[in-house]
Amino acid sequence: QLQLQESGPGLVKPSETLSLTCTVSGGSISRHSHFWGWIRQPPGKGLEWIGHIYFTGSTYYSPSLKDRLTIAVDTSKDQFSLRLTSVTAADTAVYYCARLLGVSGNYFPFDYWGQGTLATVSS
């Protein structure tokens, strides 16, 4: 059974960098067809797609975050990561990592999710 687990600091100061890692177990991050993504959810609000990456390193970023965002993959550890610079209170959210299922037709729904980790931006 595929599992994803987010890790990283729960508290980040304004203007600093938020760094999160997602560890994939029960399957290889290098498997063809699937992408690996990040989604966030501010407290009490809806879901926001952040971006995703293929095991080769190809990335797709949210236009509203792309100037501050880096998503990277480490296939040797079956991990991928998120780095968001110059954070503000508006970046406070539960951050989820998830797999984008590569099925025939390239529909790419998010089929496996981590449990989520709350990142709070506060001094």
Added chain:
Amino acid sequence: DIQMTQSPSSLSASVGDRVTISCRASQSVSVYLNWYQQKPGKAPKLLIYAASTLQSEVPSRFSGSGSGTDFTLTIRSLQPEDFATYYCQQSYNTPYIFGQGTKLEIK
């Protein structure tokens, strides 16, 4: 960017009811439309992808329909565990926008 609008934003229903939730895209997304269920404090769960394909192990009382800009999620015979928030999401092109959510509550 393609905008996704769900209606209603909230809905009250009883166990055994049939409910429908609508999702409208600001431009055609073909059938690149996915539905998720989220319960408080939990990660979303994929219910339906490609507008009408039921994800593995999802009960058959859930169904999806539509193409282009208008989509519907139907839950036939509501069960107690179905009370949750539901989101649609387009995966036609990036950014992969989610709808604002529909909260399904017990009447």
